[in-house]
Amino acid sequence: MSEDALVSYIVNKIGDLFTQEIPLIWKVGDEVESLKQELQALEIFLNNMDYKQRQEAATKYWLVSVRDVAYEAEDLIDTYSLEKRYAPATRIFHSYSVSKQIEELKSKIREIVERRTIYVPKLHEQRDEGSSSSTAADQGHLHPWRRSFPHLGDDVVVGFEHDAEHIVERLLHSERRRQVVAITGMGGAGKTTLAAMVYNSVSKVPISGHTHFTQLKEVDSVGELQNYFDVCAWVPVHQDPNIMDLLLIMIDQLGLSESINSPTVVHSYPRRWHVQRFKEKLYWFLKQRRYLIVLDDIWRKEVWDQFKPALPNSGNGSRIIVTTRFKDVAIYHDPGSEPYEMRPLNEDDSWRLFLTKVFPQLTPNDQPICPRGLEDLGRQLSCKCAGLPLALVVLGGLVSTKLKHPLVWSKLLDNMNWDSTDDGKQCLEILALSYYDLPYRMKFCFLYLGAYPQGSDISASKLTKLWIGDDLIPKEEGITLEGTATNYLEELTQRCLVEIVKRGSDMSIKKVRVHDLLGELAKSEARESRFLQVANLNPIEAESKPMGDSFTSFGTPSEPCEITSSSV
Template identity: 50%
Template structure:
């Protein structure tokens, strides 16, 4: 209660909650690129099996693994697709462990994992969502046993999003019964080794880059967020040609497309402006993920100085965390990142404008909560968080001993990981 809310910018885009990552919507209904993948995984998810199956979505960073998993997760538990956001985890169910009357599973849980997760935190996340009421003060072996017992007679769906290490899976697997009732685990990872080892009897679902045409449509939906697709495509042929060249440079990676589109949405829709963007970078990298990182850096470099600092600040939050907007803006103000504007304009209003600009540029993603019209929390995609940490270190703005050791929501009030901004721009 009492949390600041942000304007519903860019709701014309895509579905899937928690920034972190993408099925792609224009308006509320049109999905680009993931329909077939969604159907294929749903078919596997609902197929009866002789034992609990692990279905793994594998692909490079920024390709849309989280979004695809979110679409499937929402569909399996009976939540409408319009309630999801690109690159993010699904909105939480109103009651732990429950979904809707149309759910195909007794209990469902969405678990953001990340590079170096805390095992107890992962079990806590699952416990809350499935209603297990585990005593987390006990040792891990007991917690696993109690969760195993709780799930034994239930058809369950557990999503483990963004798994980086085989060890993480080994630390969790004993808590999930090898049930014969159609229970499933859905995992996303960049690693083919993890994808194969998680369940040798299953086969990974490899997510491929978007086609050039789908890429262009997704790109347009971000460049012109308040227009329908026909209006966006009605620009002069020379602009369309430039747009197609730019979207093709993204290598079919949704994250690169939405960030580049978000960058251009904040600029004049003129031929010379788009040409300068096209000519400003070395686009010759053959690796799509490296190309994606260049595009993210390009969008970051285009930010005004103070807004850059606000973006870098996000690198201090724990990976996959949902960040309270009211706390974030207070922290920005408290650490003197928000300049005092002339007149009576409050710093709080300027901070909200900064956040909305970061959202429009797709550098930050709003977390859409069920039954709420306005978001009160935001997230950052894993690759963008990595960029914030890297740039923050290079500029001596952010100190983080390990990339996963960022502040948690509970530690926000005593944040001390930042240096003061150098300069008065």
């Protein structure tokens, strides 16, 4: 749907819905009427734009705001009509909050119209001053999607060059004994990102969803570095691992699967026997080779006790990279090797990372550009994240969905006036802020993700089918349920509440992942709102699926819907 068709559609929807029902409710009727008028002004404005104007990059960028505000108006109407249907007793309260939200929307719409005359020429100036004309908006024709979802920021890593150099130095160091290089830091500090950056430059088979690190001083070319280790494996461990599964992942990555797949071997012996046999298999395979193994996200020392016998010390420079939140766990792996502690990003890198998420479409050569007049506020926002990458990408993702206007940004800043000086707590506050900002329906789609095991790769097509099957996706005119579900997923990734692991050649999302802290947030919010009940299954056993029969949805609080085990 084009922007003008969209705005017309919403104006009509308001006409249909509110003019008949709202006057019954305290004061809201007038507000809605004036919202309709603002939208009509926008409609006229849009109708007057010719094709050529629409094709300009700056205009496309402006149209994104139009779409956003139009959808916000639609979400408000949908939320209100749902609440009215299911919670009539709270009408007065809701009519008050609807009035307030309408007021905000109206001022946003007015700003949009004003910005078309004042702000867009500034964008032109900036573009002419050096930003690339190849913006995401220019690439919009690739995606017939509801909102514009730029992808340029997907895998931009900011500010880890020195950290990566340091880790590579330790991998290539002349010390011959098998050494563990542990990376520590709080959740969301970038441990996995850093380890993956190094791993992808060293391994011949990079792991997906992460970038390479190519600025290496120690060796002349990346090719040479890729030949330094004979074999590499990446093992995602997480909180409650099943050691047999982890050994199997390692065996698979090292190309040893075939030799252990005979049915007699798998079925006729007890589990302990298998674990022992797999460890021996790995030991003898690795003994002759210089290897690099990454154990990502270790929580307990016992995991190392299990892995250690499978990892020989042949004095050939083999290395193990471990990432963990816990310093004592890090030291336990190799007391003779100082853990590498992640530092928060400095102010400039924080600002850069924040901007790559807020303005991915204005990111030529990884140099995001912020319109003048927003920089001061933007820097204040990014400072709230205390240099923590996860907080920065989530806050940046949230801001990217808002109007790029000082009033909107300062309001957001006002919302972040918490007292806590604890960085971890502040990060959680930012994640929660972003969750609460989600449109009503999308919140449930996010909560649904709490049912997946930690760190699992989730198939996008399966996930969207499950959302549809469980009635989380509303029917919208002119678009299929699958289309809307895909748009929801795109928006969750734009907000960095979901990470993209893999895109297809047509740029559609194939696989996603949820960061542990966001998964925890989804789980706890889902429990609190009684949206779903998650039994404590061993996550690895659940094999990257929502948790089968043990997962029950209570539906939306106002609209109970049963989830059958076949649909989950």
